[in-house]
Each structure stands twice: as structure tokens, then as C-alpha cells.
Amino acid sequence: MIGFVLRRLLQLAPVLLLASTAIWAMIYAVPGGPIGAIAGDNANPEQIAAATAQFGLDRPVLVQYADWLWNAIRGDFGISIRGRAPVLQLIGERLPATLQLAVAATIVSLVIGIPVAIASALRPGSWLDRVLSGWSALALGVPTFWLGILLILVFAVELRWLPSASAYVPIWENPIGALRNLALPALTLGIYVSGILARFLRASLVSELRADYVRTARSKGLPERQIVGVHILRNALLPFVTIVGLMMANFIGGAVVTEAVFTYPGIGRLLIQAISTRDYPLIQGCIVIILVLYIAINLAVDVLYAYIDPRIDYR
Amino acid sequence: MKKIASRKLSILGRLLASKGSALALIFLVGITLAAIFADFLPLNPVGQKLANALKGPSATNWFGTDELGRDILSRVIFGARTSLVTAGGAVMIAALVGVPIGLVAGFFGGWRDAALMRFVDVLLALPAILFAMAMIAVLGRSQAAALIAVGLTGIPSFARITRAQVLTLRKRDFVTAVEAFGGTATYNMFRTILPNSWSPIFVQVVVLCSVAILLEAALSFLGVGVPPPTPSWGEMLRTGKSYLHEAPYYAVLPGIVLTLTILSFDVLGRALSGLLEGHRDPIIAPKGEGATP
Numbered sequence: 001m002i003g004f005v006l007r008r009l010l011q012l013a014p015v016l017l018l019a020s021t022a023i024w025a026m027i028y029a030v031p032g033g034p035i036g037a038i039a040g041d042n043a044n045p046e047q048i049a050a051a052t053a054q055f056g057l058d059r060p061v062l063v064q065y066a067d068w069l070w071n072a073i074r075g076d077f078g079i080s081i082r083g084r085a086p087v088l089q090l091i092g093e094r095l096p097a098t099l100q101l102a103v104a105a106t107i108v109s110l111v112i113g114i115p116v117a118i119a120s121a122l123r124p125g126s127w128l129d130r131v132l133s134g135w136s137a138l139a140l141g142v143p144t145f146w147l148g149i150l151l152i153l154v155f156a157v158e159l160r161w162l163p164s165a166s167a168y169v170p171i172w173e174n175p176i177g178a179l180r181n182l183a184l185p186a187l188t189l190g191i192y193v194s195g196i197l198a199r200f201l202r203a204s205l206v207s208e209l210r211a212d213y214v215r216t217a218r219s220k221g222l223p224e225r226q227i228v229g230v231h232i233l234r235n236a237l238l239p240f241v242t243i244v245g246l247m248m249a250n251f252i253g254g255a256v257v258t259e260a261v262f263t264y265p266g267i268g269r270l271l272i273q274a275i276s277t278r279d280y281p282l283i284q285g286c287i288v289i290i291l292v293l294y295i296a297i298n299l300a301v302d303v304l305y306a307y308i309d310p311r312i313d314y315r
Numbered sequence: 316m317k318k319i320a321s322r323k324l325s326i327l328g329r330l331l332a333s334k335g336s337a338l339a340l341i342f343l344v345g346i347t348l349a350a351i352f353a354d355f356l357p358l359n360p361v362g363q364k365l366a367n368a369l370k371g372p373s374a375t376n377w378f379g380t381d382e383l384g385r386d387i388l389s390r391v392i393f394g395a396r397t398s399l400v401t402a403g404g405a406v407m408i409a410a411l412v413g414v415p416i417g418l419v420a421g422f423f424g425g426w427r428d429a430a431l432m433r434f435v436d437v438l439l440a441l442p443a444i445l446f447a448m449a450m451i452a453v454l455g456r457s458q459a460a461a462l463i464a465v466g467l468t469g470i471p472s473f474a475r476i477t478r479a480q481v482l483t484l485r486k487r488d489f490v491t492a493v494e495a496f497g498g499t500a501t502y503n504m505f506r507t508i509l510p511n512s513w514s515p516i517f518v519q520v521v522v523l524c525s526v527a528i529l530l531e532a533a534l535s536f537l538g539v540g541v542p543p544p545t546p547s548w549g550e551m552l553r554t555g556k557s558y559l560h561e562a563p564y565y566a567v568l569p570g571i572v573l574t575l576t577i578l579s580f581d582v583l584g585r586a587l588s589g590l591l592e593g594h595r596d597p598i599i600a601p602k603g604e605g606a607t608p
Contacts, residue, residue, distance in 0.1 A: 018437045026453045141578035143529055145536045145549075146570035149556055153567070157559050164559070250442055257444065257533050261556070271445070272537055275452045283452055291441060 077285030087285035097168035098266035102251035108190025113197030121205035139195030148261035245301030339579035402527035408466030413473025421481025525580030
């Protein structure tokens, strides 16, 4: 098992290295370079020279890159240009909010997606199946930012049940407050993803239903509930784990839009702020951290998958 | 030639035979025509009349007016132009770069395959929206930047689909025959294999149009897409969100048009995928597997 994890890590390292190099190079190649953002657009030559020296931008490219990479590996992404705080600290403040939203949205998507998939897979082609398939298409097609706006209109503006802007309240400090703030963003993200999950699980359920072991179970006279609930679901859920993992990984960075709709203080909004203020160290830090989490979750999914499916040889 | 034309016609006929895809097609043709001929319609997307600000839908302003008193319907139709041009250009970039990558990777295999597909993996390593935002941070905010950023995120899907298609055709007799007669690799890739790979690529074009429109709107919604005053759907939703109490229609109505456009491309893509390749769901079904009757 440990060997398997190590080998996967070795495979993932080059992707991480290439991607972070690409990010560094992209920012380095910005027309005018980061210096304009640091010193301000109206800086005089002395100020530019001072800022250049302060951030070490007068050194050779490769030295700058090696320096950045070495610091990044140790978790040091430098000082945010606008916030004047260490990049890692700024990200660390936002990360719990993003993770809490990701978990909540995953739960919502599973609660909606699994029953929808089972109901439509049991009677393929029926009116219920068609209605639910249409619903999945709708969940996927409606832009999350518009869905979020509609939810705000209904639940915050009209009914006044929930806040229209969501703050981060740690769930262990104030569960009710946390749920009130999480409900709308988690629903927005969760509905979208439930469409993907339902389509995927439905397809794998339908193909499992045709498997030989299902016929055997039926001919043994097992009740349909047991066949679907125990035999089929267990097999169909295997590939499903991968999708759920991918979705969670996507929530980390991909929740940018939802976080913007609800002004939720996650890492996505930090990144938007960084981009609009041209805060390059913060942009690099955010993207690299999101990338690391993304890859870590993918790795965790691989390991979990190998662990729960005895057919996969992970030695 | 005649045969191909009649095949195309029969596909169009079969598309129109299904209620869903017929509606989608009609909607898309309608909105495209409106976007093309927007200049000749009695529309005024920029005329400000502050006394007229945030008035609800009426006979003169069907979708109401925005915070500067501009007609929202006019801005939605001119916004369609922005969306369709950006999405269309982005899909073209993605196809023009992605398809040759897939062709070369699949045709030659070996180190070329490994190198090109690693490049594609790196593009896939970040969620599309983050990648596009990073690109815009570098290029600066403009319509061209949005177009390029969205286009780059589409490269992997074209590369992968083309590569998969090439791999199934690579060892077929008509390909090896061209090789045996001394046809060059370039000739074989572009004149023998590519013409036989059009269906999945075409389906991908339609599917990616819906993704590109969504992504462009999301970027504008975040305030990093096509810069104002050019009307764009995402930007309208962004501004409309600030007036949810006074003018709920402001964010709702343009959102309906945006959603219908995305859904129409999606419905059409899935219908085409069923007609051209015989499976229902381009997202899930890896050829035949899990496809439903």
C-alpha cells in the first residue's frame, strides 16, 4: 500500500512541477512585468529601482525561478503586494471556509443525485426516467451564478429566511449559524454537481442491472430491494467514488463563481481579488495551493479506490 | 457528393423530428439571426435615460431598463453577439490547436504522443475557470483575452477525442494502403484519417459551444471577461445582482436567455452524438457502454 501511494506521488510530481512552472512563467511574462503592479503605475524611476531590488527582480531569470521554486516547496510564496502579509497566511485564513463549503456541497449533491439516479435507472425509458433525465440536464445547463441569484431572490429577498450574503461561520462553533450561511451556496453548487452524479450513477446502474449476477440473484428469489440496495449499488458505487472525488477537488478551485455570488470568503474570492489588484505573489500562491489540493484529493481517491475494490492490485 | 448532401439533410430532418432538438435548433437560429442583424433592429443598447432607470418590463422596454435607463432587451441581443463571437472564436482556437495535437499524438505514438499528451494533462490540471482567469491576469482584460483564455481550456477535449479516433483508424486497411503506396504522414493524417473523424469532432464543437458560452459568461460575471461598455450576458447578471430588491427582472430575464442558449447547445450536442455516433450521452458513455435504448 505504501509503495502504491509513493509511486502515485512520483507520477504526480512532474505534473505539479510543470504546472507550477507554467504559472510562474506566465506571470513572469506579463507585459510590463510584476514591477508595474508593485510600484504602482505612476512610479518614478527611483521607486521602480527600489521595488525591483526589494523583490529581487534584478537577478537572472533562472535564479529568480529557482529561488521561487525552492521557497514554494517550503511553503513560502512571499509577501502579498497589496495585503502586505505572507501569502500562505492569507490563504490559510480562507482555506477552512472553502473546505467547509466543499463538504457541504458534496453532501447536498449526494443527497439529491443518488436517489434521482436510482429512481431513473430502475425503470429506464419510463416517464419518471425522462423527467429525472431532463432535470439532470437542467441542473447541468443552468449557470451556477444565475441559479445562485434565483435562490437569493426566493429565499433571501422574498421569503427572508436566509442571508443573501454568506459569511464563514465554523460549524463546530455555531452549527445553526453555519448552516444558515452555508445553505444557499451549498445548494447552488450541490444542485449543479448532482446533475453530473445522477447521469453518471444512472449509466453505471443501468449497465449493472444487466449483469449476470443480477439474474442469478433474481432466480434465487432475492427481494428486489436487496438486489438493488446490496448487490447492485455496491458495484455501481465503485466508479462513482472517483467522480465524487473529482467533484470535491473541483469544488476547491471551481467554487470561484459560487463564492462570488454569495460573497463567501473562500480561496476563490481571494484569487479574484488578487487578479483584479494584480497581486502576483498571491495569484501564484493561490493557484499552486489549489493545484496541490486538487492533486492530493485525486491521489486520495486513487488510494481509496484501490482499497475498496479488491480487484485492483495496488502492490 | 450527392450522397453526402442527402445524408446531411437526413440528419437535419431527424434532428427536427425530435421535439427537444427542434426547439433547441430554432432557438439558436433565432438568436444567431438576431445577433447578426442586431444593427437593423429597432434596438438601442447604449442610449442612457437616467429618468427611465430601473423601470420594469413594459410595452416599450420588454425586458425593462437597467440602472442607467438603457433598454435591457437591446443589451441582451447585442450581448448575444458578444457571447456567440467569443464562444465561436474560442471553439475555433480549441479545434485548430487540439485536433492537430490529437492527430499527431495518435498517428505517431511514442515520444510525440507522450510529450503532447503531458502538455494536454497540464492544461487539464487546473479547473477551466481558474486557468482562464490566470490567462486573463497575464493578457489583461479584453474580448480577445477572454476568447483566447476560453479557447485554450477547450484544447484538451479536442486533442483527446481526435487522438482516440485516430487510434481506432490507424491500423485500418485504407490507412495502411495509403502508407504502402508512399503517401506521406501529413497526407495520411489530413486527407485520409481526418475526413473520417469529422463526426466526433463536430459533436465536440457543438458541446464545447455550450461550455464556452458558460465560461465566457462566468468570466464576465466575475468581472474579468469582456470589459464594459460592450454588453455581455455575464456582465448584465453581475450588475443585475446589485439590484435584486429594486429590479429582480434585471438579473432574471437575461439569465433565462443565457440558460436557454447553453441548454440548447447541450441538447443539440447530445442529439447529434446520438445520431452521428449512436450513443446518447457524450459526457458519460464511452462508446456503447452504459448507453440506454
